Amino acid sequence: MTRSLEVDNVRVQFRQNTIIDGLSLVVDDDEFVSIVGTSGCGKTTLLRSIGGLLPQAEIGGMQLHGTPLRTPEPRVAMVFQHFGLFPWKTVEDNIRYGLAVQGRTDRHDRVDELLEVMNLSAARKKYPYQLSGGMKQRVGIARALCLEPELLLLDEPLSAVDAITREVMQKEVLGIIERETRTALLVTHDLDEAIIMSDRIVVLGGPPAHVLLDVRSPIPRPRDLASVRSDPAYLPLRAELWDTLQMGHAS
Numbered sequence: 001m002t003r004s005l006e007v008d009n010v011r012v013q014f015r016q017n018t019i020i021d022g023l024s025l026v027v028d029d030d031e032f033v034s035i036v037g038t039s040g041c042g043k044t045t046l047l048r049s050i051g052g053l054l055p056q057a058e059i060g061g062m063q064l065h066g067t068p069l070r071t072p073e074p075r076v077a078m079v080f081q082h083f084g085l086f087p088w089k090t091v092e093d094n095i096r097y098g099l100a101v102q103g104r105t106d107r108h109d110r111v112d113e114l115l116e117v118m119n120l121s122a123a124r125k126k127y128p129y130q131l132s133g134g135m136k137q138r139v140g141i142a143r144a145l146c147l148e149p150e151l152l153l154l155d156e157p158l159s160a161v162d163a164i165t166r167e168v169m170q171k172e173v174l175g176i177i178e179r180e181t182r183t184a185l186l187v188t189h190d191l192d193e194a195i196i197m198s199d200r201i202v203v204l205g206g207p208p209a210h211v212l213l214d215v216r217s218p219i220p221r222p223r224d225l226a227s228v229r230s231d232p233a234y235l236p237l238r239a240e241l242w243d244t245l246q247m248g249h250a251s
């Protein structure tokens with residue numbers, strides 16, 4: 001396996017508060033890794049620092065495919081919990097936005113391809129206020145994928161949608177990531193989501209954020225809720241994650 005992301009001894013401090021203190025993590029190419037942990041332990045801060053969004057923080061070594069990662073770069077795309085769509089732009093213009101910023105006007109076919117893949121073609125001229133939560137999320141993910149990033153960072157991207165849409169979206173996101181062979185890092189509060197989506201699950205305790213457990217999923221791809229729940233490895237894995245979370249909460 002080739003190493004994709006290498007986080008080496010990262011430290012993030014806000015004034016006197018140390019949120020991450022010497023955290024290291026390696027993610028391989030095409031690996032989907034979920035990060036779970038109790039509220040406030042520093043998950044989003046970790047994702048933001050990988051995405052280069054914390055210039056004020058003191059950050060240790062971070063590399064993507066062997067090249068240092070310091071500022072926001074097109075190699076890394078982030079999908080936020082609250083979509084981050086521009087309300088004054090149509091669906092297609094929101095997806096095209098990153099390309100326009102980078103002056104990559106040659107890749108308009110990519111927008112059409114993603115509209116198709118994300119089942120958004122009929123909504124391409126609509127504005128965000130005309131879309132459901134699930135559709136907005138698909139636009140957010142399409143916008144991130146449009147840049148063909150080497151690493152996709154997902155910060156609770158499905159937390160704002162209902163349970164049924166969530167299940168459908170989990171499948172969609174996984175399918176897209178598999179097709180596009182992306183390396184992805186997902187922050188989620190939902191253990192089942194972590195188990196369905198991930199090849200590996202990292203449980204953080206903190207703050208300061210530190211790794212309590214780093215476990216490779218024994219459940220092979222393709223995974224969905226039904227196949228995962230009927231797998232004999234599901235309950236022991238879930239129990240291990242839950243127990244570790246409890247331990248992190250108590251510490």
Ligand SMILES: Nc1ncnc2c1ncn2[C@@H]1O[C@H](COP(=O)(O)OP(=O)(O)OP(=O)(O)O)[C@@H](O)[C@H]1O
Pocket residue numbers: 014019037038039040041042043044045046207
């Ligand atoms: N820009 C900032 N300035 C000061 N403190 C911050 C900043 N960003 C995050 N923090 C603090 O860092 C700590 C970790 O926050 P973070 O959002 O990373 O946690 P989290 O694990 O993602 O939480 P949740 O699961 O609730 O989303 C919190 O105490 C938060 O208040």
